[in-house]
Amino acid sequence: MLALVTSHLLVAFLLPPVAMRHTRAAYLVAALPPAAALCWALAHTAAVLAGDQPVERVTWSATLGLEFVFRLDALALVMTLLVSGIGVLVLLYSRWYFETPSGDAKRSAPLLLAFAGAMFGLVLADHLLTLYIFWELTTICSFLLVGQSGVSRESRRASLQALLVTTLGGLVMLLGFIVLGESSGTYRISQLAAEPPAGSAAAVATGLILVGAFTKSAQVPFHNWLPAAMVAPTPISAYLHAASMVKAGVFLVGRLTPVLSEVSYLPVVTAMFGLLTMFVGGWRALREYDLKLLLAYGTVSQLGFLMVLAGSGSYTGELALAGMLLAHGAFKATLFLVIGIVDHQTGTRDIRELSGVGRRLPWVATVAVLAAMSMAGVPPMIGFVAKEAAFEAYLGGGSVAVVEAGIVLGSVLTVAYTARLLVGGFASKRGTMPTEVHPTPAGMLLPPAVTALLCLALGVAYPLTDELAATYAERAVGGSGDYHLGLWHGFKLPLLFSLITLLGGLALAACNPELNRLRDRLPRPLQAQRGYERVMGSLERLAVGVTGRVQVGSLPTYLGIILLTVLIVPGSVLLLRVTPIEQLRWWDNVLQLPLALVILIAAAGVLRATRRITAVLLVGVIGYAIGGMFIVGGGPDLALTQFLVETLTLIAFVLVLRRLPARFTETPSSRRVRLPKVLISLAGGVFVGFAALIFSSARDTPSAVSREYLERAEEGTSATNVVNAIIIDFRAFDTVGELSVLAVAATGVASLVLSAGSARRRKHARSDRESRFTAGRLPGEGGGKGRT
Amino acid sequence: MTDPRASDGREETAVGAWFHSDAPAERWLLSGYSRDPRERTILLELVARVVFPTVIVFSVYLLFAGHYRSGGGFSGGLVAGQAFVLRYLAGGRLDDSSTVSMRPPVLIGIGLTIAVLTGLVPVLFGGVVLESASFTFAVPLLGKIKVVSSLFLDIGVYLLILGVVLDLLRTLGSGIEADIVELGGGSR
Numbered sequence: 001m002l003a004l005v006t007s008h009l010l011v012a013f014l015l016p017p018v019a020m021r022h023t024r025a026a027y028l029v030a031a032l033p034p035a036a037a038l039c040w041a042l043a044h045t046a047a048v049l050a051g052d053q054p055v056e057r058v059t060w061s062a063t064l065g066l067e068f069v070f071r072l073d074a075l076a077l078v079m080t081l082l083v084s085g086i087g088v089l090v091l092l093y094s095r096w097y098f099e100t101p102s103g104d105a106k107r108s109a110p111l112l113l114a115f116a117g118a119m120f121g122l123v124l125a126d127h128l129l130t131l132y133i134f135w136e137l138t139t140i141c142s143f144l145l146v147g148q149s150g151v152s153r154e155s156r157r158a159s160l161q162a163l164l165v166t167t168l169g170g171l172v173m174l175l176g177f178i179v180l181g182e183s184s185g186t187y188r189i190s191q192l193a194a195e196p197p198a199g200s201a202a203a204v205a206t207g208l209i210l211v212g213a214f215t216k217s218a219q220v221p222f223h224n225w226l227p228a229a230m231v232a233p234t235p236i237s238a239y240l241h242a243a244s245m246v247k248a249g250v251f252l253v254g255r256l257t258p259v260l261s262e263v264s265y266l267p268v269v270t271a272m273f274g275l276l277t278m279f280v281g282g283w284r285a286l287r288e289y290d291l292k293l294l295l296a297y298g299t300v301s302q303l304g305f306l307m308v309l310a311g312s313g314s315y316t317g318e319l320a321l322a323g324m325l326l327a328h329g330a331f332k333a334t335l336f337l338v339i340g341i342v343d344h345q346t347g348t349r350d351i352r353e354l355s356g357v358g359r360r361l362p363w364v365a366t367v368a369v370l371a372a373m374s375m376a377g378v379p380p381m382i383g384f385v386a387k388e389a390a391f392e393a394y395l396g397g398g399s400v401a402v403v404e405a406g407i408v409l410g411s412v413l414t415v416a417y418t419a420r421l422l423v424g425g426f427a428s429k430r431g432t433m434p435t436e437v438h439p440t441p442a443g444m445l446l447p448p449a450v451t452a453l454l455c456l457a458l459g460v461a462y463p464l465t466d467e468l469a470a471t472y473a474e475r476a477v478g479g480s481g482d483y484h485l486g487l488w489h490g491f492k493l494p495l496l497f498s499l500i501t502l503l504g505g506l507a508l509a510a511c512n513p514e515l516n517r518l519r520d521r522l523p524r525p526l527q528a529q530r531g532y533e534r535v536m537g538s539l540e541r542l543a544v545g546v547t548g549r550v551q552v553g554s555l556p557t558y559l560g561i562i563l564l565t566v567l568i569v570p571g572s573v574l575l576l577r578v579t580p581i582e583q584l585r586w587w588d589n590v591l592q593l594p595l596a597l598v599i600l601i602a603a604a605g606v607l608r609a610t611r612r613i614t615a616v617l618l619v620g621v622i623g624y625a626i627g628g629m630f631i632v633g634g635g636p637d638l639a640l641t642q643f644l645v646e647t648l649t650l651i652a653f654v655l656v657l658r659r660l661p662a663r664f665t666e667t668p669s670s671r672r673v674r675l676p677k678v679l680i681s682l683a684g685g686v687f688v689g690f691a692a693l694i695f696s697s698a699r700d701t702p703s704a705v706s707r708e709y710l711e712r713a714e715e716g717t718s719a720t721n722v723v724n725a726i727i728i729d730f731r732a733f734d735t736v737g738e739l740s741v742l743a744v745a746a747t748g749v750a751s752l753v754l755s756a757g758s759a760r761r762r763k764h765a766r767s768d769r770e771s772r773f774t775a776g777r778l779p780g781e782g783g784g785k786g787r788t
Numbered sequence: 789m790t791d792p793r794a795s796d797g798r799e800e801t802a803v804g805a806w807f808h809s810d811a812p813a814e815r816w817l818l819s820g821y822s823r824d825p826r827e828r829t830i831l832l833e834l835v836a837r838v839v840f841p842t843v844i845v846f847s848v849y850l851l852f853a854g855h856y857r858s859g860g861g862f863s864g865g866l867v868a869g870q871a872f873v874l875r876y877l878a879g880g881r882l883d884d885s886s887t888v889s890m891r892p893p894v895l896i897g898i899g900l901t902i903a904v905l906t907g908l909v910p911v912l913f914g915g916v917v918l919e920s921a922s923f924t925f926a927v928p929l930l931g932k933i934k935v936v937s938s939l940f941l942d943i944g945v946y947l948l949i950l951g952v953v954l955d956l957l958r959t960l961g962s963g964i965e966a967d968i969v970e971l972g973g974g975s976r
Contacts, residue, residue, distance in 0.1 A: 636858045637858050637859075637860070637863075640858055640859070640863050641862060641863055641866075644863055644866035644867060644870065645866065647870060648866060648869070648870065648873070648953065648956075651870075651873055651877075652956055652960055655960040655961050655964060656960055656964070658964055658965075658968065659964055659967075659968070717920060717922075717936065717938065718855075718922045718934065718936055719855045719856065719936065720855070720856045720857075721854060721855060721856055721857060721858065721859075721860075723860075724854045724855055724859075724860045724942075725855075727860060727862070728854075728860070728861070728920075728938045728939075728941045728942050728945075729920050729938050732907065732918040732920075732938065732941060733907075733917075733918055735903070735941065735945065736903050736904060736907055736918070736941070739899070739900055739903050739944065739945060739948055740900060742948065742949075742952060743896045743897070743899075743900050743948060743952075746896060746951070746952040746955050746956070747893055747896065747955070749959070750892070750893070750955045750956075750958065750959045753959035753960065753963055754958075754959055754963060757959075757963050757964070757966070757967050760967065
């Protein structure tokens with residue numbers, strides 16, 4: 001399993017050069033790893049249904065107890081069929097969709113494949129932290145796929161919103177995972193399921209994990225990132241934001257159902273948020289004119305439905321969940337791909353502009369109708385089978401009846417927006433010119449046709465679906481029930497509910513235009529998008545406020561803060577724990593005396609200097625004299641480094657001084673704070689002096705560590721220079737860490753200097769250009785120069 | 789050593805004439821571009837050119853000698869960087885032969901990559917991260933040569949430090965100089 005997951009990621013890593021040259025071939029290559037995963041999963045279906053679960057463990061840090069654990073069980077199998085199966089189809093479809101070798105096309109092939117790999121790892125994970133890693137990988141892939149080149153403001157905003165909302169949820173979820181794992185002593189999901197944790201820790205963890213699941217699966221009030229993410233190309237929306245990634249939250253709740261079976265509030269919370277999401281999504285879908293947005297809100301609504309089922313905790317409910325997961329994956333992917341075709345061949349997705357598309361594209365329309373029937377719950381589609389099971393699961397009195405009523409009402413909305421989608425997208429409308437349509441290539445229609453037929457096949461071959469779903473449901477609730485997925489259960493309440501849903505939905509769709517007129521007049525007190533924007537806005541204001549107060553842009557202030565911190569934290573320790581200064585002597589070596597004299601004179605000179613260059617040179621003198629001290633003290637390596645660094649610092653100073661005034665200037669405001677400055681620096685100097693005395697008298701013999709270093713350098717690292725042995729061998733890890741810090745710091749400083757310079761130049765160039773323009777010359781000659 | 793030419797016009801033409809009539813025949817003694825004659829010090833330029841290869845060789849010596857004597861990747865990188873600093877101080881930013889064709893951030897990245905890879909390679913052979921090993925070769929004429937794998941970490945350090953110094957030169961050196969020249973040119 002690990003090999004399959006890594007093969008996805010590896011091929012994705014190697015794909016970009018191929019995609020640059022042969023964009024279309026890249027999609028075919030990219031379809032190979034998911035196809036392999038699909039074949040592998042299908043080959044294991046029989047074993048999984050028989051109760052056998054292949055497990056694979058890879059330890060990646062034994063000391064920290066971190067490992068990748070993968071397990072193929074019934075839920076993982078269902079999700080793998082969705083993720084890999086739809087992945088293959090979407091990649092094949094993309095080959096036709098991205099026509100010109102555009103940047104989006106080149107970028108999407110490897111990213112889609114990487115996403116498929118991450119999602120595959122996510123559904124197989126049997127370890128909470130493994131799951132979390134793949135969870136965030138899918139978020140990152142989604143961010144890149146929605147953002148694409150990041151040229152348009154809309155795509156940047158949408159991708160950022162998706163990233164922020166889902167990562168926020170992901171982090172909260174990680175917290176929940178840690179609470180769960182630490183309180184019960186294991187992060188293995190299968191072990192947790194065997195002994196479900198109870199008590200307050202599990203209750204807290206559940207709440208935190210649900211936040212993650214809700215953000216990822218676009219539940220109210222986090223749902224708005226999903227419709228916004230529809231700026232992505234349609235195959236990406238079909239795959240990530242309909243068929244697979246957004247199901248991760250539902251999948252997580254389903255995955256953890258046996259683990260959290262002791263938490264009593266889980267079904268209540270999921271039912272509440274799920275139903276609310278179902279209504280909000282369905283309601284908004286009835287208002288949208290963009291077919292893709294309509295489908296997106298439909299997805300939100302369906303995700304709410306799935307969330308209700310995932311949290312149900314009853315055998316029939318879980319049965320319905322497995323059926324619905326398959327059903328939703330199949331019909332939503334089909335519909336998105338079909339909308340993609342319509343958009344691609346007509347150039348629009350607006351209901352008000354489309355007319356007569358069904359007549360021009362009969363096959364496309366047939367495929368759409370098949371999928372829509374499944375979405376609405378018309379027999380003999382899988383959607384109907386799953387919905388019947390859902391209605392059955394909530395038969396009963398009391399609070400259960402409320403949920404049942406909610407599901408029925410939500411399904412009425414579903415039927416209504418399905419009708420709106422079909423009529424709006426494909427019907428001929430009076431008063432609208434028939435839309436011009438380009439013929440559809442067969443290769444483009446094939447993937448949605450396959451998924452549409454699946455909608456039918458899974459429903460007709462319901463015993464197969466039932467076996468798969470039952471295997472999952474038994475494991476999830478730890479027992480079996482009498483209910484089976486099927487097309488016919490006799491004249492019972494669920495059938496009546498299905499009938500009500502269909503008729504009610506059609507009626508609602510018929511009077512929708514009037515309703516919309518009414519809705520436009522209703523006040524909208526709560527809007528998730530506005531809430532998100534308000535939160536982001538206040539965060540930005542807070543950041544500006546904090547930065548403005550902390551980063552005042554004054555070097556003396558920064559230095560003062562640093563010195564005061566040094567004085568207060570280690571300085572107070574120095575005062576409180578009075579350490580005797582022992583073995584005080586004037587010098588070790590007579591040569592130290594003249595060097596010390598040079599240092600003192602230079603230091604006094606710095607204080608008296610009025611020109612900056614003089615001060616810098618005198619500071620350099622101090623540095624060189626200290627290097628001399630190192631030589632006298634017997635540290636040639638240290639001295640060499642000191643000389644070299646001192647030289648470099650001096651040169652850097654001199655280079656910068658070209659932009660500064662030659663003399664130190666004193667403004668009236670700086671004169672006022674002169675006394676505090678003097679006091680702070682005096683105290684800092686005294687502290688450093690005393691600290692040096694105390695530290696050097698604290699140890700008169702080499703420490704055990706130093707002795708070990710000295711003894712082992714020769715045989716352990718075959719180095720005779722112990723200093724070097726320490727740097728690149730004994731403490732090599734520190735060196736690598738420091739190197740990365742240095743790289744980041746140097747790059748950061750260089751970027752700051754360069755960007756400041758280029759901003760100044762650009763401003764200058766602009767004024768220059770303007771003056772040239774007024775002089776009557778051609779503008780725009782220097783247009784490209786300022787951007788470098 | 790740094791004797792800036794006087795700035796009156798007569799002196800300047802004299803310098804120009806000298807420059808053309810007595811230009812060095814050797815390419816390496818002269819770069820294609822030169823500073824404003826008033827800012828030039830031929831002596832420093834020449835010294836920089838002559839000394840430059842020696843300093844670079846010395847920095848490589850420091851890199852390799854670090855294992856046994858004073859030196860190491862850090863000081864080696866700093867010395868190499870300062871060879872470029874010298875070239876910059878003498879030739880200015882237009883001395884194109886003093887700029888390395890590789891951009892400094894790339895150099896920093898290569899250095900960091902080498903260092904990290906040196907740490908990870910032992911894992912492939914079943915060791916722990918950053919484990920070191922020494923290999924002894926017998927090379928004809930040179931005798932026995934011992935190579936310690938941690939030398940590669942030092943090479944990474946060397947390249948990274950060189951990159952940092954060049955980055956400093958690019959930003960604080962040429963960057964500021966370009967700024968001054970451009971702003972000065974605009975006001976004229």
